[in-house]
Amino acid sequence: MRVANKILTVFLWVLAVPVFGQNAFKVVPLGVKGGIDESNLSAYLLAPANSDNYVCLDAGTLHYGIEKAIGNKVFNVPAEQVLRKYIKDYLISHSHLDHVSGLIINSPEDTTKNIYAFADCIETFRTRYFTWKSWANFADEGETPQLKKYHYKILNPGEEIPVENTEMTVKAFPLSHSNLTSSAFLIRNRDNYILYLGDVGPDEIEKSHNLELLWQAIAPLIKEKKLKAIMIEVSFPNEQPDKTLFGHLTPRWLMKEMNELEKLSGAGSLKDFNIVVTHVKPPQTSIERIKNQLAAENKLKFNLIYPEQGKAINF
Numbered sequence: 001m002r003v004a005n006k007i008l009t010v011f012l013w014v015l016a017v018p019v020f021g022q023n024a025f026k027v028v029p030l031g032v033k034g035g036i037d038e039s040n041l042s043a044y045l046l047a048p049a050n051s052d053n054y055v056c057l058d059a060g061t062l063h064y065g066i067e068k069a070i071g072n073k074v075f076n077v078p079a080e081q082v083l084r085k086y087i088k089d090y091l092i093s094h095s096h097l098d099h100v101s102g103l104i105i106n107s108p109e110d111t112t113k114n115i116y117a118f119a120d121c122i123e124t125f126r127t128r129y130f131t132w133k134s135w136a137n138f139a140d141e142g143e144t145p146q147l148k149k150y151h152y153k154i155l156n157p158g159e160e161i162p163v164e165n166t167e168m169t170v171k172a173f174p175l176s177h178s179n180l181t182s183s184a185f186l187i188r189n190r191d192n193y194i195l196y197l198g199d200v201g202p203d204e205i206e207k208s209h210n211l212e213l214l215w216q217a218i219a220p221l222i223k224e225k226k227l228k229a230i231m232i233e234v235s236f237p238n239e240q241p242d243k244t245l246f247g248h249l250t251p252r253w254l255m256k257e258m259n260e261l262e263k264l265s266g267a268g269s270l271k272d273f274n275i276v277v278t279h280v281k282p283p284q285t286s287i288e289r290i291k292n293q294l295a296a297e298n299k300l301k302f303n304l305i306y307p308e309q310g311k312a313i314n315f
Contacts, residue, residue, distance in 0.1 A: 093183045
């Protein structure tokens with residue numbers, strides 16, 4: 001009996017111990033670029049590992065990206081099922097068309113969902129996009145008749161709330177993006193986190209402290225190794241003049257911001273840390289310069305990841 005009890009105790013202890021090295025999240029990029037390629041604009045599906053309850057982080061390109069993911073065997077169901085059943089909600093960083101056009105165009109085929117965003121972004125949906133002069137009002141607010149497919153959920157900075165119909169929560173932070181507010185989403189699955197940033201300019205150029213405040217908020221998570229990745233834009237190569245950044249980052253500015261983050265999270269804390277580079281702008285020659293410049297300036301030795309449309313990434 002004593003032996004059996006000891007075996008049972010060991011078995012229960014093993015079940016209680018976390019298994020290190022396992023993935024906490026899966027990301028399916030539906031669109032990875034900024035700029036003129038309307039078939040490949042910012043949109044990322046995010047779900048906990050072993051779940052098909054996805055939230056869509058921005059929605060510049062949906063259908064074409066879903067088809068690419070199906071072609072890469074990420075999904076084994078029809079595209080309409082991914083759109084209608086797998087995508088549970090949308091998290092929209094800001095109202096620029098390259099981050100929302102897929103949502104708008106696909107809305108006639110979509111199902112009932114929430115659109116989470118800051119109040120000014122929701123107001124643009126309400127008064128500019130889902131109106132009967134622009135498209136049709138698929139929301140449950142604004143112009144009549146209201147088709148009541150989408151429900152607006154206004155995010156308050158720094159407040160953590162559940163993402164409905166998923167296992168995740170989100171906390172939003174304001175970002176400076178030239179003449180409007182963008183946002184960053186800190187998404188939690190149990191005790192694991194991913195940080196996604198919409199379009200953002202460096203604090204020094206934007207005359208802002210938004211990135212500084214964001215780094216202060218996430219530095220403890222890096223110290224505790226709970227943050228699995230940062231998804232952040234680098235739109236232009238270093239040759240782009242500061243006066244024409246229009247609220248975006250270059251490799252040099254990204255590295256400067258990452259140095260500020262490391263000061264808060266501790267020396268060496270970003271070594272091998274996952275940095276997912278988003279929103280690179282064509283032409284391809286510029287994208288190659290961005291990659292080369294990031295590699296050359298990566299003194300902190302973090303793990304640079306360049307997402308590819310339709311190819312899943314696990315963290």
